[in-house]
Amino acid sequence: MTTTDTPPSVTQRPPATSVSGWLLRATVTAHTIAAFGQPAFAGVYLSGNIHGLSWHARTADVVSYLSVLQVVVAIVVSSRTRRRWPAVTSVLILAAEFGQYAVGMSGTLWVHIPLGVTIIAVLAVLFVVVWARPLPYGVARGRIKRASVQNRAGADV
Template sequence: MYRLSSWLLRATVTLHAIMAIAQPFSMGEYLDGVIGALTWHAAIGGSLFLVTGLAGTASLVLVLQRAPLRLLVPPTVLFVAEIAQIALGGARVLAIHIPLGVAIIGASVWWAWWVWRPATARRRVPARLQAVPPLAPADTSGQHVVAR
């Protein structure tokens, strides 16, 4: 189950990054005169936070299976930023919408890189289950020797 959840997280975060990267291209097409591109821009942006929600759910499942709690930070921050981005885009507040979009793209690419690192989804081991090194026997000088 842990491995399946890890792959689900990686797949949704990768999809998220691809969708975020597509956003400036769809807007560029609109600025070139392709009227339907604005519809694509709105559709991708409107569904981006849903993909973030799926990735957040996969992160939560992993955390419940002893993955690091830090897995919950990126989806939470991006979910809030994307809701704000949708509201700002709909209100045509481009002075904030465009820089926030650039930040979301950067964060999405970073998040995709981060979840593909092997150490990211490694399980937490509770302190009570961690191996405790044995006490080293004392030598005649009163100093401890290193146990091998």
């Protein structure tokens, strides 16, 4: 029988999503659902029901509030995970939605409609991204590499 000095392989569990990551998922989900309601309410108005316009305006307010909330949660997630993309993406979406709100109130439909389609597409992609991979606490590629190099250096001494 042959023995070795190497310990048996330990299987590592994939990193779990942190609480702040779950909050980001919930916020992005609510934001995406509310934004997807916007074209439906605009369609109600365009089909002849005047109340559809007030529904569209009220939902625009909800979408704006959810966008601000998403930025706050994304900044927390970015600071905890050391990843910039949640905050940067959320701030860009917020800016686009405020522009969308302004051109919608002014009646500039030639900008309002294509910008709305773009915002919906970006939110759909963001929804998939935040649900596809875990958002663990404090994981950054450089930080993990430095820690493993320090452990190896300490073991040699």
